[in-house]
Amino acid sequence: MKHESLIVWANGKFIPEEEATVSIFDDGFTRGDAVFDAARTFNGKPFQVAEHLERFFASCEVLNLKPSLSHEGLLRVAQDLVERNRPLLGRYEDFWIDFRVTRGSRRMSYSTDPATLVICDPIPFAGRAKVYRDGITLVTPSIRRTPPWAVSPRIKSHNYLNFVLADQEVKQNNPEAWPLLLDERGNLAEGSNSNIFLVRGKELLTPREQFVLPGISRNTVMGFGEKLGLTVKEMDLDLRDLYLADEAFLTSTSLCVCGVTSVNGKKLRQGAFGPVTTKLLTAYNSLVGMDIRQQYLAHLK
Ligand code: PMP
Numbered sequence: 001m002k003h004e005s006l007i008v009w010a011n012g013k014f015i016p017e018e019e020a021t022v023s024i025f026d027d028g029f030t031r032g033d034a035v036f037d038a039a040r041t042f043n044g045k046p047f048q049v050a051e052h053l054e055r056f057f058a059s060c061e062v063l064n065l066k067p068s069l070s071h072e073g074l075l076r077v078a079q080d081l082v083e084r085n086r087p088l089l090g091r092y093e094d095f096w097i098d099f100r101v102t103r104g105s106r107r108m109s110y111s112t113d114p115a116t117l118v119i120c121d122p123i124p125f126a127g128r129a130k131v132y133r134d135g136i137t138l139v140t141p142s143i144r145r146t147p148p149w150a151v152s153p154r155i156k157s158h159n160y161l162n163f164v165l166a167d168q169e170v171k172q173n174n175p176e177a178w179p180l181l182l183d184e185r186g187n188l189a190e191g192s193n194s195n196i197f198l199v200r201g202k203e204l205l206t207p208r209e210q211f212v213l214p215g216i217s218r219n220t221v222m223g224f225g226e227k228l229g230l231t232v233k234e235m236d237l238d239l240r241d242l243y244l245a246d247e248a249f250l251t252s253t254s255l256c257v258c259g260v261t262s263v264n265g266k267k268l269r270q271g272a273f274g275p276v277t278t279k280l281l282t283a284y285n286s287l288v289g290m291d292i293r294q295q296y297l298a299h300l301k
Helices: 049-063 071-088 125-134 161-173 216-227 239-243 275-288 292-297
Strands: 007-010 013-016 034-042 045-047 095-102 116-122 136-139 178-182 188-191 195-200 203-206 231-234 247-252 256-263
Touching: 007 071, 013 071, 034 049, 045 071, 049 071, 049 095, 049 216, 071 095, 071 116, 125 256, 125 292, 161 178, 188 195, 188 239, 195 216, 195 239, 203 216, 216 231, 216 247, 216 256, 216 275, 239 256, 247 275, 256 275, 275 292
Parallel strands: 136 178, 136 256, 203 231
Antiparallel strands: 007 013, 007 116, 034 045, 034 095, 095 116, 178 188, 195 203, 195 247, 247 256
16 A cells, blocks of 8 residues: 555545544534445455445434435446545455445434445555465454344444454454354354355355345355255254364455454364355455455565
């Protein structure tokens, strides 16, 4: 990343990031009353932005939040924003494209309008490159994923405290480990920003949508699984299923498909990048037109 300021889109204007502000009275800041979504680029080109915007508008609708532009309007802004920032991208770099909308504030004397933001910033590949070499070490924290009868995990809101606490707990014991949250019934839920899949023979298994964020990459990988002749199932899964799985991997927009080495210290049968994980990653590479693992490994220090 070259050291110049990023351009962001804030409330109708393209401006340098240091000029973009959100009011200290905004409920998005004071109460987490805001939603977001995050797409990314591959080779500097926006990918699946329409799918991310669809989920963004669903989150907005549930919370009665109103972005200042329509789906089409935000899509155009995202494309324009990536073009404006593209000169800042170095080799093997790509952007996240964040969409955010806040509640604003209805305080009598300090009422502020909702903020609508589109932000493009570099994906921090270096910090995560190791997982593409060694695989992911998962640990299940005591903190459970918020159930749909409290706050639906399908809403991508600004409130990530559930994950922040889970992450802190896991990292206190092992700074290299990532949390995998169980739900309150003890079933597998999701990582702090990723979905989980298990490979069992010819089956590709993942927790039911009601209890997790329905990842855009999760959906993409389910499609690959079907094309590869696997039986794809959304179902309740517990730790025993995971310990006995042939392979497991996490999916997310930035991570794509990254294999899991161990769970709570127990090594998985086929290691992190077993045959099915590798096939799914290869399918992902073809779809996005680049070698995802190589991009991460290029950032290893
Ligand atoms: N679960 C959570 C809680 C997340 O924050 C994310 C990242 N957006 C995911 C799953 C993966 O979703 P996606 O594949 O759309 O990035």
